[in-house]
Amino acid sequence: MADPSKGHRIQLYSSAEDVDEVVSKAELLLSQIEQYRNFLVHNRKDKAVDLSTFHNSVIKEHRLLERVKSTLLSDVSFLGRDICARQARGSLLFDLLTSDSLETKEAYQSLRSSNLGYHLAVWDAAKSCTGLVSFQKRVYWDAPTRDKKKDRRPQKGGVNIDISAQDGAEWIKVSTVTEGRLVRELAEKGFNANDSSDEDDAGEIDEDDMVELVKTAHDLRKASQSTRVRYKHPQIRFILPKIKPGRLAEVDRILDQICATGAIVNCGLLSEDRATLPLNELFVQLLPSASHTLTETVNVDCTILLALVSDLSHYDTKQILREAEARTPGRMLKPVIIQQMEREVEEQLLQTVLYPLLKGHDLICTKEAAMRMREVVSTIGTAAEKERTAILMGDLNLTAQELRENLSALSTYTAPAQLSLPIKTVQAEISLNRLPPVAEKVVDHFSKTDTSSVTRSVFLYGWQENITTISSNRVVAKAIEGVIHEQDTDDAGPDVYLVSTARSLVGKEKRGTAKGAEGKLADSNIE
Numbered sequence: 001m002a003d004p005s006k007g008h009r010i011q012l013y014s015s016a017e018d019v020d021e022v023v024s025k026a027e028l029l030l031s032q033i034e035q036y037r038n039f040l041v042h043n044r045k046d047k048a049v050d051l052s053t054f055h056n057s058v059i060k061e062h063r064l065l066e067r068v069k070s071t072l073l074s075d076v077s078f079l080g081r082d083i084c085a086r087q088a089r090g091s092l093l094f095d096l097l098t099s100d101s102l103e104t105k106e107a108y109q110s111l112r113s114s115n116l117g118y119h120l121a122v123w124d125a126a127k128s129c130t131g132l133v134s135f136q137k138r139v140y141w142d143a144p145t146r147d148k149k150k151d152r153r154p155q156k157g158g159v160n161i162d163i164s165a166q167d168g169a170e171w172i173k174v175s176t177v178t179e180g181r182l183v184r185e186l187a188e189k190g191f192n193a194n195d196s197s198d199e200d201d202a203g204e205i206d207e208d209d210m211v212e213l214v215k216t217a218h219d220l221r222k223a224s225q226s227t228r229v230r231y232k233h234p235q236i237r238f239i240l241p242k243i244k245p246g247r248l249a250e251v252d253r254i255l256d257q258i259c260a261t262g263a264i265v266n267c268g269l270l271s272e273d274r275a276t277l278p279l280n281e282l283f284v285q286l287l288p289s290a291s292h293t294l295t296e297t298v299n300v301d302c303t304i305l306l307a308l309v310s311d312l313s314h315y316d317t318k319q320i321l322r323e324a325e326a327r328t329p330g331r332m333l334k335p336v337i338i339q340q341m342e343r344e345v346e347e348q349l350l351q352t353v354l355y356p357l358l359k360g361h362d363l364i365c366t367k368e369a370a371m372r373m374r375e376v377v378s379t380i381g382t383a384a385e386k387e388r389t390a391i392l393m394g395d396l397n398l399t400a401q402e403l404r405e406n407l408s409a410l411s412t413y414t415a416p417a418q419l420s421l422p423i424k425t426v427q428a429e430i431s432l433n434r435l436p437p438v439a440e441k442v443v444d445h446f447s448k449t450d451t452s453s454v455t456r457s458v459f460l461y462g463w464q465e466n467i468t469t470i471s472s473n474r475v476v477a478k479a480i481e482g483v484i485h486e487q488d489t490d491d492a493g494p495d496v497y498l499v500s501t502a503r504s505l506v507g508k509e510k511r512g513t514a515k516g517a518e519g520k521l522a523d524s525n526i527e
Helices: 019-042 052-073 083-088 102-112 116-126 179-188 212-225 249-259 279-286 302-309 317-327 335-347 349-358 367-380 383-392 400-409 439-448 453-464 474-486 514-521
Strands: 134-143 155-165 170-174 235-240 264-267 297-300 362-366 424-426 468-471 496-498
Touching: 019 052, 019 116, 019 279, 052 116, 052 134, 116 134, 116 155, 116 170, 134 212, 155 212, 170 212, 179 249, 212 235, 212 249, 249 264, 297 302, 297 349, 297 453, 302 349, 302 367, 302 383, 302 468, 317 335, 335 349, 362 367, 362 453, 367 383, 367 424, 367 453, 383 400, 439 453, 439 474, 453 468, 453 474, 474 496
Parallel strands: 170 235, 235 264, 297 362, 297 468, 362 424, 468 496
Antiparallel strands: 134 155, 155 170
């Protein structure tokens, strides 16, 4: 895989830089970002990852470089000198000193001040991450204000981050500042390079005396302390590709000041472990939730149990429509079922989400979740959905391999060999003494909102046993986060992996014409 960022850290724009090569780097960078954007769209993750600001910024940079190239290569005096020799060398070089054109000088200055090196560094950093959710995002904190009017809202302080990774749990700031620039900035603020005082290392330096990088670190800490992601404040990380520790004492003091804020600092070249990966394999590792590591034992919510047995997850649309017509001739499927069928054509929930998540883990569910799932299947489930329930929930005296084979026989998809069956049902005996103090607030919230006993058992049991709960019940999961965040505590809440989509059982059809649904979906097939 060609890497546009290779070599960008070492004086990208010298006076003898090949203009074509610079533009080629920008083109390759833009191409990779657009491939990443298309990958997100294909995997229905384009709304989960905010790429637009960074993408547009790279587009503008590429256009600028194209205009610069056009201007430089149209310079009559430039083209008139040794053009054959230049072409023979395979490069088109420009020497500022030999041009009398003001337009050409301005174009060359634009080339030298280009932000391409920064964009390359950001993309280089992003490709080393997992769970990307945004690029070039502004984060905020409540800033003190001198305005004493009571009716004035608190002002917001803000600072930009370049990458939000690990599903928002890590904020990354990339800076291509050089050691020389840091030393000059210190001199401008009146610091003596030979001053060995470490007073500023203790974090007591006045904000007005901070170099920009240190000020940014302090601002990021304030914003992080005002934000929680999965119950914790985001970790701050600085990536400084042009800085090497241990060479200049004054630069080392600046790095110490950044680390004193709690930030992690990475200097120099990043690991190239992924450099040889095909782009599509690399992009999979960048997806949101790719950083979420599940526990060895996984607690399966009722919403996922139903998705695992639903015809919508296992059959193509033609088969679902045929069977619906055979069960109740002249009736049509509910609109919500039709919508889920349409989504399944694109998402293939079992193949792309649930099977990859669940395989290799011991699967359990609470007794309440199992009872509720069985009740729903018994009431509205199809014959196939009832058979799958018996397979998954341990009603058959068969080996795990036999259960997987039976499940595959009732599906478009083959159950993976690592899928642990049957799902074990456990008695969820909840004790608040085994949960952190903030759990009392969560239980109070459940009582006030009349949360079902099924939901209580699922989320509290996973929390108590310190195991991952897989659910598509986003409302409850986010409500728990909200309650815990309001307490401003370091107590961790339940580890919940949210599946962004759900599947209902096909259920009973409405009166009407099955042709209405068939006309909309008959031509759609799950490949």
